[in-house]
Amino acid sequence: MTERMGFGMRSGVNGSAEAEAPADPPLPADARIDLARERADSQVDEVLDALDTELVGLVPVKTRIREIAALLLVDRARARFGIDSGRPNLHMCFTGSPGTGKTTVAVRLAELLHRLGYIRKGHLVSVTRDDLVGQYVGHTAPKTKEVLKRAMGGVLFIDEAYYLYRAENERDYGQEAIEILLQVMENQRDDLVVVLAGYKDRMDSFFSSNPGMSSRIAHHIDFPDYTGEELEAIGRLMLAREGYALAPETEPVFHDYLERRRARPRFANARSVRNAIERARLRHANRLIAEGGRVGRAELTILQPDDFLASRVFTEKAAPPG
Numbered sequence: 527m528t529e530r531m532g533f534g535m536r537s538g539v540n541g542s543a544e545a546e547a548p549a550d551p552p553l554p555a556d557a558r559i560d561l562a563r564e565r566a567d568s569q570v571d572e573v574l575d576a577l578d579t580e581l582v583g584l585v586p587v588k589t590r591i592r593e594i595a596a597l598l599l600v601d602r603a604r605a606r607f608g609i610d611s612g613r614p615n616l617h618m619c620f621t622g623s624p625g626t627g628k629t630t631v632a633v634r635l636a637e638l639l640h641r642l643g644y645i646r647k648g649h650l651v652s653v654t655r656d657d658l659v660g661q662y663v664g665h666t667a668p669k670t671k672e673v674l675k676r677a678m679g680g681v682l683f684i685d686e687a688y689y690l691y692r693a694e695n696e697r698d699y700g701q702e703a704i705e706i707l708l709q710v711m712e713n714q715r716d717d718l719v720v721v722l723a724g725y726k727d728r729m730d731s732f733f734s735s736n737p738g739m740s741s742r743i744a745h746h747i748d749f750p751d752y753t754g755e756e757l758e759a760i761g762r763l764m765l766a767r768e769g770y771a772l773a774p775e776t777e778p779v780f781h782d783y784l785e786r787r788r789a790r791p792r793f794a795n796a797r798s799v800r801n802a803i804e805r806a807r808l809r810h811a812n813r814l815i816a817e818g819g820r821v822g823r824a825e826l827t828i829l830q831p832d833d834f835l836a837s838r839v840f841t842e843k844a845a846p847p848g
């Protein structure tokens with residue numbers, strides 16, 4: 527289980543849940559609220575901008591997150607007039623292959639919901655079946671409750687959530703975890719957003735066997751596999767952020783690298799790009815040390831073709847499909 531704090535986390539700043547407690551008298555019917563000002567005060571644009579700049583592509587995902595932010599801002603304004611529309615259900619399902627940005631977006635989402643006062647803390651607790659389900663009778667409920675306790679005030683991200691349900695075994699302890707989650711998800715006063723993540727097809731069959739879970743999910747967001755161009759742009763973004771650049775001769779090699787890597791088993795979209803860059807950094811460092819001698823900024827930052835060409839995707843014959 528991992529726990530991550532969003533960037534720039536703050537607590538109890540304007541617009542926190544307390545500010546809208548029913549104790550505040552509602553505004554008079556002819557009052558005006560400046561939404562632009564509300565938006566600026568919540569500092570939600572910083573998170574939305576970070577999402578835009580740190581993630582290549584994913585336009586439909588970014589649009590949905592912006593829409594959710596708008597809904598919560600308007601809800602807050604309505605609440606100030608005493609208009610109660612109930613707490614919106616924000617449990618979500620993120621479908622897509624590994625490395626398509628689901629966890630990264632969930633971290634930003636947690637931060638956004640915190641800034642809009644929807645959750646108190648804004649952290650993300652990422653778990654899989656093993657964190658929730660015990661091996662023996664009586665172990666599951668305490669495990670699941672412990673995780674829920676840690677996630678309160680934040681986002682609980684359940685990766686490959688369909689492993690909680692095993693159709694072939696009706697006595698499986700996963701069912702117990704599902705039931706506890708359902709209860710907590712239903713109780714909207716709980717200060718928690720649950721995000722179920724995983725492959726689309728498996729998630730669809732999980733929902734058809736667990737209609738209760740399906741009905742509690744308000745937003746289904748799909749993360750498509752990246753195109754070749756997007757993968758290259760992601761690579762460039764990662765390199766730039768880490769203070770590296772490709773030599774002109776390395777450009778076609780990097781392109782070729784990504785094409786080959788994509789065709790191989792266990793390709794994981796942006797995660798594979800990240801791993802490729804990390805290995806190239808290792809080779810680069812080893813090459814510089816082996817060469818010895820004096821280096822300047824250029825040598826320290828520029829990746830040469832050999833830093834990629836030594837990869838298995840070039841040295842091994844293409845793996846059989848599958």
Ligand SMILES: Nc1ncnc2c1ncn2[C@@H]1O[C@H](COP(=O)(O)OP(=O)(O)O)[C@@H](O)[C@H]1O
Pocket residue numbers: 580581582583584622623624625626627628629630631760763796797800
């Ligand atoms: N669109 C993107 N642009 C830039 N980097 C990305 C993008 N999508 C994913 N990444 C990076 O790829 C890695 C894996 O992403 P992650 O969010 O863990 O994917 P998932 O949860 O879908 O497996 C992270 O380092 C993330 O920052």
Ligand SMILES: [Mg+2]
Pocket residue numbers: 625628629685
């Ligand atoms: Mg992930």
